[in-house]
Amino acid sequence: MNQKFEIPSRLLMGPGPSNVPSSVLEALSSPTIGHLDPAFLEVMDQVQEMLRAVLLTDNPFTIAVSGTGSAAMEAAVDNLVEPGDRVIVGVNGVFGTRLVDMAGRAGAEVEAIEADWGTPIPVEAIEAALKRNSVSMVMLVHGETSTGVMQPIEGVGDLCHEHGAMLLLDCVTSLAGVPVRIDDWGVDVCYSGAQKCLSVPPGVSPLTFSERALEKLENRGSKVASWYLDMTMIRNYWGEKRAYHHTAPINMVYALHEGLRLILEEGLENRWDRHRRHAAALQAGLQAVGWEPFVDEAWRLHPLTTIRPPAGVDEKEFRGRLLQEHDIEIGAGLGPLAGEVVRVGLMGASSSPESVLRFLSATESLTGAVSGVATNAAEQLLNRQEA
Amino acid sequence: MNQKFEIPSRLLMGPGPSNVPSSVLEALSSPTIGHLDPAFLEVMDQVQEMLRAVLLTDNPFTIAVSGTGSAAMEAAVDNLVEPGDRVIVGVNGVFGTRLVDMAGRAGAEVEAIEADWGTPIPVEAIEAALKRNSVSMVMLVHGETSTGVMQPIEGVGDLCHEHGAMLLLDCVTSLAGVPVRIDDWGVDVCYSGAQKCLSVPPGVSPLTFSERALEKLENRGSKVASWYLDMTMIRNYWGEKRAYHHTAPINMVYALHEGLRLILEEGLENRWDRHRRHAAALQAGLQAVGWEPFVDEAWRLHPLTTIRPPAGVDEKEFRGRLLQEHDIEIGAGLGPLAGEVVRVGLMGASSSPESVLRFLSATESLTGAVSGVATNAAEQLLNRQEA
Numbered sequence: 001m002n003q004k005f006e007i008p009s010r011l012l013m014g015p016g017p018s019n020v021p022s023s024v025l026e027a028l029s030s031p032t033i034g035h036l037d038p039a040f041l042e043v044m045d046q047v048q049e050m051l052r053a054v055l056l057t058d059n060p061f062t063i064a065v066s067g068t069g070s071a072a073m074e075a076a077v078d079n080l081v082e083p084g085d086r087v088i089v090g091v092n093g094v095f096g097t098r099l100v101d102m103a104g105r106a107g108a109e110v111e112a113i114e115a116d117w118g119t120p121i122p123v124e125a126i127e128a129a130l131k132r133n134s135v136s137m138v139m140l141v142h143g144e145t146s147t148g149v150m151q152p153i154e155g156v157g158d159l160c161h162e163h164g165a166m167l168l169l170d171c172v173t174s175l176a177g178v179p180v181r182i183d184d185w186g187v188d189v190c191y192s193g194a195q196k197c198l199s200v201p202p203g204v205s206p207l208t209f210s211e212r213a214l215e216k217l218e219n220r221g222s223k224v225a226s227w228y229l230d231m232t233m234i235r236n237y238w239g240e241k242r243a244y245h246h247t248a249p250i251n252m253v254y255a256l257h258e259g260l261r262l263i264l265e266e267g268l269e270n271r272w273d274r275h276r277r278h279a280a281a282l283q284a285g286l287q288a289v290g291w292e293p294f295v296d297e298a299w300r301l302h303p304l305t306t307i308r309p310p311a312g313v314d315e316k317e318f319r320g321r322l323l324q325e326h327d328i329e330i331g332a333g334l335g336p337l338a339g340e341v342v343r344v345g346l347m348g349a350s351s352s353p354e355s356v357l358r359f360l361s362a363t364e365s366l367t368g369a370v371s372g373v374a375t376n377a378a379e380q381l382l383n384r385q386e387a
Numbered sequence: 388m389n390q391k392f393e394i395p396s397r398l399l400m401g402p403g404p405s406n407v408p409s410s411v412l413e414a415l416s417s418p419t420i421g422h423l424d425p426a427f428l429e430v431m432d433q434v435q436e437m438l439r440a441v442l443l444t445d446n447p448f449t450i451a452v453s454g455t456g457s458a459a460m461e462a463a464v465d466n467l468v469e470p471g472d473r474v475i476v477g478v479n480g481v482f483g484t485r486l487v488d489m490a491g492r493a494g495a496e497v498e499a500i501e502a503d504w505g506t507p508i509p510v511e512a513i514e515a516a517l518k519r520n521s522v523s524m525v526m527l528v529h530g531e532t533s534t535g536v537m538q539p540i541e542g543v544g545d546l547c548h549e550h551g552a553m554l555l556l557d558c559v560t561s562l563a564g565v566p567v568r569i570d571d572w573g574v575d576v577c578y579s580g581a582q583k584c585l586s587v588p589p590g591v592s593p594l595t596f597s598e599r600a601l602e603k604l605e606n607r608g609s610k611v612a613s614w615y616l617d618m619t620m621i622r623n624y625w626g627e628k629r630a631y632h633h634t635a636p637i638n639m640v641y642a643l644h645e646g647l648r649l650i651l652e653e654g655l656e657n658r659w660d661r662h663r664r665h666a667a668a669l670q671a672g673l674q675a676v677g678w679e680p681f682v683d684e685a686w687r688l689h690p691l692t693t694i695r696p697p698a699g700v701d702e703k704e705f706r707g708r709l710l711q712e713h714d715i716e717i718g719a720g721l722g723p724l725a726g727e728v729v730r731v732g733l734m735g736a737s738s739s740p741e742s743v744l745r746f747l748s749a750t751e752s753l754t755g756a757v758s759g760v761a762t763n764a765a766e767q768l769l770n771r772q773e774a
Binding site for chain 1: 391396427454636
């Protein structure tokens, strides 16, 4: 005790956090100032403006929640669900399951629409459920971090609205890694996390509400269960009144500012394309040495690849040696996928040709594959993409 | 937009945040690694050990909550109050009022024991309330940040236990600034904030539960309302199982590690004494130019001084010019004290002779006091303390 800690240098290719650019760490360590200091309020305003640009929304209520992605999830659910409300939740992985749990705690009557892990929720199933019962909200996970599936969303917003329901979308792992178009898609509530494709350390999380969602919030008959996440008060701190509610995580907001600035500097389309290209190269490399994709190409979530190792590779030992001998972190399978697949993230700053090649080269050496087979396959694809 | 932000250099003498030492900012900006990385788990273990040393407790359940002080307050209340529980809350300022609100949201039947703002809750009133009704918990604010009052605690723990109640203590502004002795005092639940006397940026918050509190948690008949703050699950992440719950705010935990290390390096007694001496010097200086203390000396909270400006000083204009012309932040009065008092913090790294003298010198110049009167009074006391 009483020693300074030491942090090893890791290549972060798990399900998040991703590697954080040095300018974001630099912003993070700017001097702390007061949460009502005019200079900080100006940073908050710019964060709100940049969040809207990254979320492709004009929603005035677009803020950063003072906690990690699950806090933003809870803020979305707790503020917009009232005891007795009926909601539909798409469940095809850990995070849909978490939404069911949270909505239940908020007092909702929850109808879960299940799909096999590794596949999206069929839109027809959502439609059928909307026709069966009147519900106040449909909750879907856009990028399922436990399976690597991307949920198709186009048309779902209109479908919900036609049936008088709002659409909540979990964009924790999708935002800034694949197209997310809040206004075009008619999404009423969306949250994300900092440590995935935004490449900001965890601790502050984007949240946006549409006008429809704000109306629901304003007409609540009961207090929000959580004081800390009560947006009826927090909106007065992020809004014009600047009324103190709780002390914001000031340095985390600095980091988010710089992370968003880098995203807009790169351009959303370029960033989406970068995530797509490197995920494809990773797949090409791993498939060349016998790894088997878990998710159909049509639904693959580019920032997170779930893949089965070939026979003879012990995934737990592989992950352990990858971390200890190569300083590369990847993720284990969760729930029914434990021991079956590994999860390899290429998110934000971690999504680069160097990450792909370093990981594949380490994989060749750890699994006894012929040296160069995986890396060459990936490199050829990267070169073709370049051309 | 798309510009890097600029943060002015401020002397933070408000009700928090306090100035953050450079080594804490440096720790904060260490590279982000995974929340299950063995190197990070080691940092967490050390944080727990140092938190116990600073809280003067042997409680195994001693962790850092993934949010600011109000999140830790909500974690304390939500996990240990069940719908229908009867609780007593001492209310003599904003934070007692907040506890009433949170306990109510958690479904408690709340009996508020009120005292005038600026005075502590009389122990006799707590005893009388305990005799009237059987309650599960007594909630008290140790350092009321809205008034600058320190609540006497000795003997209160025993009193609660004799009546079968637990004692919750809000130490947001007191921890590491004045004596806080969790085990000696028989406190069952205590939380604090990072940005007060710990001088760590806001975003991560100490929380400790006694065995009695853990027993209550384990025997709950209902789920904790908040998933994000549900300690029945989170204890498995901080404990031996290391089960993933939510992604911890990794870099904030780094910063807390370094903040705690600095506190233990200084020594708790030395740190308490430092806060006492500088608060006394501040009082001496301000009283020499006609400012009037709001709180009786017996109950003054050294880290936060509430004081009335002399006639003719517009407190709002004073605060504004102090910030704009001298880069010094202090706090406004809250609630019934708005416009009546200002709140001057000397917390953690901000509690220094230099802070006291720079603030007093600026005060002399902004209020038309004779130059040197306040600073000399403070300096003489500082010199006597030194001798």
